[in-house]
Amino acid sequence: MQEIWTEKYRPDSLSHMVGHEAITQRLQAFVSQHTVPHCLFAGPAGTGKTTAALAMAKDLYGEQWRNNFLELNASDDRGIDIVRSKIKDFARTKPLGAPFKIIFLDESDALTPDAQQALRRTMERYSESCRFILSCNFSSKIIEPIQSRCAVFRFARLSNEAIATYIERIGGYEELYIEEEAKNALITVSQGDLRKLLNVMQAVAITSDTIAAHIVYEVSASLKTEEVRSILDKALAQEFEQARKQLRSLMIDRGLDGLDVMRDLHRTIFELELSEEQKMHIVQLLGEYEFRITEGASPDIQIESFLAQLTQLSPQE
């Protein structure tokens, strides 16, 4: 019960993957022929891209998989140079008991086009000993020269039916009683994201063996920062000082990252009771201020400024 479910139920073979039958079959063919091309896995979060790569590595290398598989995050805070030097170090040594190693590069679409060009050269230089699997949310953000060198796999969101089956399977393993309504609640809150589904299920199961719909919603709500809503409300009610104070406590006292707050702000805008026009106006503002952060501006100052602009929105009649 204390194990983290996303790890506990991560399939360790392609044959245990949930959904994505067509993809799984093609990957299994690579394994049986012992040839893997460079791959591009594209699709939304929680659809199984990392899981598929890990499962394929385990099928290919068996016990030796850790020595022949390197998982890297392209958006490493320490910079792309760290990523590049890790690739170099890993690619330099010979694969153990296999014809090639696999480098899995998560969040490849976080790389700038320039960094992708450099990555392309790296891929070519080491293609003798290494295969790359690039993972991304949107394949359109990957430059053409890389796409053309990869076999592209599109991971769609899992269907509601597939998720429902999965919920029952997990419920069976964990001996949970799942109310019919709760099943729909789980499908709604997980939005085709299996990681989210497992996290919510485990959080609910921590407090009760019976999964009820209202608890599902409650838990799901607690996985968002409520303060963000209250900060937005305060700014819109022209209580800027209060909004600023709350924002500061969120970011400084609790150490929240600026981009996390931006993400929550973005999500929350659509829940506000405002006219559609006003919502879109706020989205535009937020977009502009988020862009400034990418220009090197400080997140806390930009969010503060964004809130100050909200006070100028004419109140809803």
Next chain:
Amino acid sequence: MTAMLLTEKYRPQHLGDIQGHSKAIEEIVSWLESWTANSKPLLLVGDPGVGKTTIAYALAREYGYELFEVNASDERTKSMLQERVEGALVQQSLFGTQKLILLDEVDGAKASERNQLTKLLNKSQFPVLLTANDLYERGMAQLRQKCKVVKLKHVHTNSVKAHLKRICEKENITYDETALKSLASKANGDVRVALNDLQSIGDTIDMHTIKTVTPRDTEKNIFDALMIIFKTQEIAKAREATWNLAEDHDMLLEWIRENIIVEYEQTADRAAAYAYLSLADMYRGRIRQRQYWHLLKYVYDFLSGGIASAKQEKYRKFSKYRFPTIIKKRSQAKQKKETRQAIEQKLKATLYIPSSAVYSTLLWLQYCFNNDDEFRIYAAESLGLSEKEQQYIQQL
């Protein structure tokens, strides 16, 4: 024209000759007249050129004291300082007269020397007069408490002008009144500056010749700059307020950020001011990322002219500007950020999650940790989270 420096030639010899400061002089005189071995030393505080040293010399002369001067910033080593000061404080005067000890520019001394001075002061058997420019310089607090403090205000422009006029007449310098007044006002209360300027111009002082005097770069006080930026509606004035500021643009930005809501009350003014603050911050980011230092002028433009022009109307009130609280909190925040980054690395490595899922995973862990202690212990172990990192998650 005289070959001697005017500042020395016309240094007032008697207390009565000193321009302005009549109240302060009264206080100093009564301190000296009633001095006993238990009296506190006297600390004279004022900007350069207001007459601190002049007062000390005139005082000694007028009351028949032998003046023993130690310039704290001259004495390079601690032991030399100790020797000289300690010697002066306890040894009788050579001629059997009374001694007045002058410790000049104590705020220029190193902190360690200043501490030593503070200790030595207790031993003194003579009246001690100290001078300093800035009472609130770091490390002055201890000394401040030990002393009777007398502050010297800026010498009023009219007093400076009167002084200049007298000298012009004695030195046979032709002058016109407006030029003299403008020279006096340029000196900004520093008599020494005024006299040096006068001497550098030559024997005719008129509106034309005073143009050759370049204004000295005196550092402006951040509070003055804020007041001008927030109160004025003229962009030129606001921009000028940031010149010669001791604070750099990063600090100026924080000061403005802290005080927008102190000065501006209308939400429209605040929003407009914040829009400029945001721009200044973005340009700062561009400079940082690409080393485009030529963009720095825009940062200042937005912080001065932008903020000044953000208001619809002037606020006719006294505003008490405050120190940017965010600065103090920054080191705390930095620690938190490091903790968070460490956790992030661990989560990515063990749970294979992308950056975008880190935050929701943290909130999820928080929920589970707070509802099930057994889970917390197990999960913390498998994720490799330290005690501190667990706490961070629980208090998120």
